[in-house]
Amino acid sequence: MSSAQPHSLARLGKRFAKKIGLTAALTLSAAGTALAHPLWLLPHEFNLSGEESEWVTVDASASHTVFNYDKGVGLDNVSIIAPDGSKQRIGSYFKGHRRSVFDLEIDQTGTWKLAGARPPVFFTHYVAGKRNAEKRLFADKQEAQAKLPKDARDVVTKQYMVSSISYITWQAPTNTVLKLKNKGLELVGPTHPNDVVRGEEAEFQLFLDGKPQANVEIELTPHGTKYRDDRKMQKLKTDTNGMVKFTPDLAGPWYLSAYIELNSNSPRADKIGHLLYMTFESQLP
Amino acid sequence: MPSYRNILQAFTLSFKPGQLKTSLGQSSQPLLAALVLLSVLAVMPAHQVHATPNATGHIETDINNVEIEFTLPVIETGQYQRPYVAAWVEDSKGKAVKTLTVWHEDKKWLKDLRRWWRKTGRYQEENLDAVTGATKAPGRFTLSWDGKDYQGNPVKAGQYQLCFEASREHGDRSLLKQKFNLPGQGKTYRIKAGSELGPVEIKVL
Known part of the structure; x- marks a missing residue:
């Protein structure tokens, strides 16, 4: 989405950059999904049945515990797409220290999409010093030239494209908002995101720039990690057709992250990592 | 309709x-x-x-006739609201072929009949008015299915499943299911009671 928006999400990125710079344990080999706090949008209802329009409240936070609040986020880059395809801004919202909140009036039957995006984030990774310490700079390829120490080795700049989505359906589900934009990393059916059911196999297909994308790293985690020992996170990869199948064993909200990293032709980066987060509900059977 | x-x-x-x-x-x-x-x-x-x-x-x-008798239990609690109840029939693939009855007040909470809403309620707005009614006090009730689908066509012989779902505000949700064959040669099935619904007796002719 537009990078002309206020960069509250980018500021968050900067904070992560600082944090990560100090944490040598997070190495280059770590998946991109470890880069930043997962950013999630959690509607209080995913499926509505009433006869009149209803308000849904949506929490947003960046946190590693699913779904506990950690960091409130700027939501100026969040778009709402109505079932007829029209796009709206969320208007005013509350941004707290731990979470952000907005309310949304669901006044059209069908499936709505909530989509938040960070402006592109650039990290330059390098190795320096006698002990080959792995370090990162919050800078693109050109900016990094001035900032890198003289003995920097194995310099790689990565561009991260991060977005976070969720869906709400009033009455029967529709597919207008699920149509591919053929841009970046996208997720579609066969399983409608508002039709996932505990104990039933769900299947999603991942696309990059409109083409099915193999080897997308998928992580799936059910809600409530704070109150159990086992995170219950499933790590999967899309097959050659970009498909990923799983069977949720818990009802309730789930968190999906999808990550793919590829070489980039951009003058600002050597590699590009696409990171897509989705919150969805696994329903009672 | x-x-x-x-x-x-x-x-x-x-x-x-x-x-x-x-x-x-x-x-x-x-x-x-x-x-x-x-x-x-x-x-x-x-x-x-x-x-x-x-x-x-x-x-x-109609030789494909299913007779159903069921109980809404008395629940002793300070915050008792009558439950929302739905009864419907699914085919062997889990596709809903007919809703037999839906008891509700505000449609806003129909989604709390989770399976019914997902499988069929949300697609059947026009077909529902005829089978919906107000919520009921505890007691014994009867229902029947004439073996016809939403379009009024007799269904094919084969395996079907009767589903019962009840959801009560400030209470539990019960989902009861029973598979049966059509024609059923007079076979009787009994489903044990859930916390909000049952027992159910089904006679398939």
Whole structure:
């Protein structure tokens, strides 16, 4: 989405950059999904049945515990797409220290999409010093030239494209908002995101720039990690057709992250990592 | 869209002479209808006769008939609200073929009949008015299915599943399911009670 928006999400990125710079344990080999706090949008209802329009409240936070609040986020880059395809801004919202909140009036039957995006984030990774310490700079390829120490080795700049989505359906589900934009990393059916059911196999297909994308790293985690020992996170990869199948064993909200990293032709980066987060509900059977 | 009258027929539990007479009286060919009825009575065992007049006054015999008796339990609690209840039939692939009844107040909470709403409620706005009713106090109730789908066509012989779902504000949700075959040769099934619903007895003719 537009990078002309206020960069509250980018500021968050900067904070992560600082944090990560100090944490040598997070190495280059770590998946991109470890880069930043997962950013999630959690509607209080995913499926509505009433006869009149209803308000849904949506929490947003960046946190590693699913779904506990950690960091409130700027939501100026969040778009709402109505079932007829029209796009709206969320208007005013509350941004707290731990979470952000907005309310949304669901006044059209069908499936709505909530989509938040960070402006592109650039990290330059390098190795320096006698002990080959792995370090990162919050800078693109050109900016990094001035900032890198003289003995920097194995310099790689990565561009991260991060977005976070969720869906709400009033009455029967529709597919207008699920149509591919053929841009970046996208997720579609066969399983409608508002039709996932505990104990039933769900299947999603991942696309990059409109083409099915193999080897997308998928992580799936059910809600409530704070109150159990086992995170219950499933790590999967899309097959050659970009498909990923799983069977949720818990009802309730789930968190999906999808990550793919590829070489980039951009003058600002050597590699590009696409990171897509989705919150969805696994329903009672 | 099924008329209220059709629904009454779908809910007709068994052969009711009084009702038949009335309907036959409206028929343009009462004598013929009576003859048809008599011939049917002659060839079929008494318990399999489920003669219901259709809109044109003709007699149809439904051997695919499912009779259901169930209980809404008395629940002793300070915050008792009558539960939302749905009963419907799914085919062997889990596709809903017919909703038999839905008891509710505000449609806003129909989604809390989770399975029913997902499988069929959300797709059937026009077909529902005829089978919906207000929530009911605890007691014993009867229902029947005439073996017809939403379009009013008799379903094929095979395996089906009767589903019952009840959801109560400040209470539990119960989902009861029973597979059965059509025709069922008079077989009776019993489903143990859940916390909000049951026991259920199903007789498949």
